[in-house]
Amino acid sequence: MKSIIRLKDVEFSYPNGQKALKGINLEIFEGEKIALVGSNGAGKSTLLLMLNGMLKPDAGTVFFKGEPVSYNRSELRDLRKKVGFVFQNPDHQIIAPTVFQDVAFGPVNLDYTEDEINRSVSEALMYVDLSGFERRPPHQLSGGEKKKVAIAGVLAMEPEVLVFDEPTSALDPASSEGIMELLEELNHEGKTTIISTHDVELAYPWADRIILMNDGMILTCSSPADAFSDGKMLRDAKLSRPVLLELYSSLFEMGMLPEAEKPPRSVLDFVHLVERGNGSISKGKSESCGSIYLVDADRLGDKSLKDCLESIPVDFVGAMGSYAKKKAESDGIDLNFTYGVIDKCLLKAISGQNSMIITTGGMIKRVIDRVNEFCEESGKQVDVVSIDEFSE
Numbered sequence: 001m002k003s004i005i006r007l008k009d010v011e012f013s014y015p016n017g018q019k020a021l022k023g024i025n026l027e028i029f030e031g032e033k034i035a036l037v038g039s040n041g042a043g044k045s046t047l048l049l050m051l052n053g054m055l056k057p058d059a060g061t062v063f064f065k066g067e068p069v070s071y072n073r074s075e076l077r078d079l080r081k082k083v084g085f086v087f088q089n090p091d092h093q094i095i096a097p098t099v100f101q102d103v104a105f106g107p108v109n110l111d112y113t114e115d116e117i118n119r120s121v122s123e124a125l126m127y128v129d130l131s132g133f134e135r136r137p138p139h140q141l142s143g144g145e146k147k148k149v150a151i152a153g154v155l156a157m158e159p160e161v162l163v164f165d166e167p168t169s170a171l172d173p174a175s176s177e178g179i180m181e182l183l184e185e186l187n188h189e190g191k192t193t194i195i196s197t198h199d200v201e202l203a204y205p206w207a208d209r210i211i212l213m214n215d216g217m218i219l220t221c222s223s224p225a226d227a228f229s230d231g232k233m234l235r236d237a238k239l240s241r242p243v244l245l246e247l248y249s250s251l252f253e254m255g256m257l258p259e260a261e262k263p264p265r266s267v268l269d270f271v272h273l274v275e276r277g278n279g280s281i282s283k284g285k286s287e288s289c290g291s292i293y294l295v296d297a298d299r300l301g302d303k304s305l306k307d308c309l310e311s312i313p314v315d316f317v318g319a320m321g322s323y324a325k326k327k328a329e330s331d332g333i334d335l336n337f338t339y340g341v342i343d344k345c346l347l348k349a350i351s352g353q354n355s356m357i358i359t360t361g362g363m364i365k366r367v368i369d370r371v372n373e374f375c376e377e378s379g380k381q382v383d384v385v386s387i388d389e390f391s392e
């Protein structure tokens, strides 16, 4: 894996003397999903602000792709294009009188041509499902919509790295799920994604690596299971253990669950472990599992998803990615799953029910890889059936 951002011996104090970062050493690799987790005041936002040069260390060095950041004007401009930053409070980011102007702010400042500005704004708004909002004044939008405008403003600059400070703060559960699904989609399109949060339940299933912070220092930088298993470290960080991990540890200690190779990170992993404990793995024959039908929304052309649904015996429908969700909505499909779609469909499959996943591009492979991984681990056979007859 290639290093994309590295912090070496970084120290930082605010002008009032408050020391916010102490001896930070950290390396982030291309394509990773990283969650910075810590309680209030741990130093998460300060660390994130180092990543695109918005703050300059008092001591130590920040590297981008192996080169030390030099903080001159033109280099900072370049760095901020490559490392997009979404603030916790969208009101701190949204500045223009209309959604279009706000999202266009970055591209205009980067001297894009008019055509490039129009293209990047419309693609970014499409991504966050706000096409048609171009003329709306941002201050009249809901909190979740404002957050999406702020994200679109960053996406319009086509960054390689996305940094989100508390991406779901102040959002309702559905909006939070929508934002996390969007982050997942962006990561699958190759963007390195870094978030800060104090929500361990959000970070545990999502991240590749957890950076646990307290009092301006990194306590550990490790896999979610390792980072959240150490009770003392969690207490030091003033955090609790994710419920799924706590439940697994307790039931394992009581001898009620077998030891897992990797502790469960999802309800699906947990159900599988319970099944293993009950010796019911032998029930996992292919005839007892439902199938997952996979539709590539990009290849539907003018065909309606309703046609697909009529011809296939499915009990549940999920969509992954903004384009697929939009297509489902415009075709009048009532979606059962819009977040954690693959695992939810796998859960249905192991109870013998069929489901359909509507998605696009790189996420097709993600569905196939996740199902294969599950089948390998569980010994079950869940078939993924690509719906090709509606292809162009």
Ligand SMILES: Nc1ncnc2c1ncn2[C@@H]1O[C@H](COP(=O)(O)OP(=O)(O)OP(=O)(O)O)[C@@H](O)[C@H]1O
Pocket: 014, 015, 016, 018, 019, 020, 038, 039, 040, 041, 042, 043, 044, 045, 046, 047, 198
């Ligand atoms: N602009 C500032 N001026 C002075 N001190 C600051 C400033 N911003 C943050 N601090 C201090 O720096 C420390 C780290 O703050 P930071 O905002 O990075 O923490 P955080 O982990 O993001 O917290 P939260 O989860 O509450 O947002 C805290 O002690 C905070 O009071």
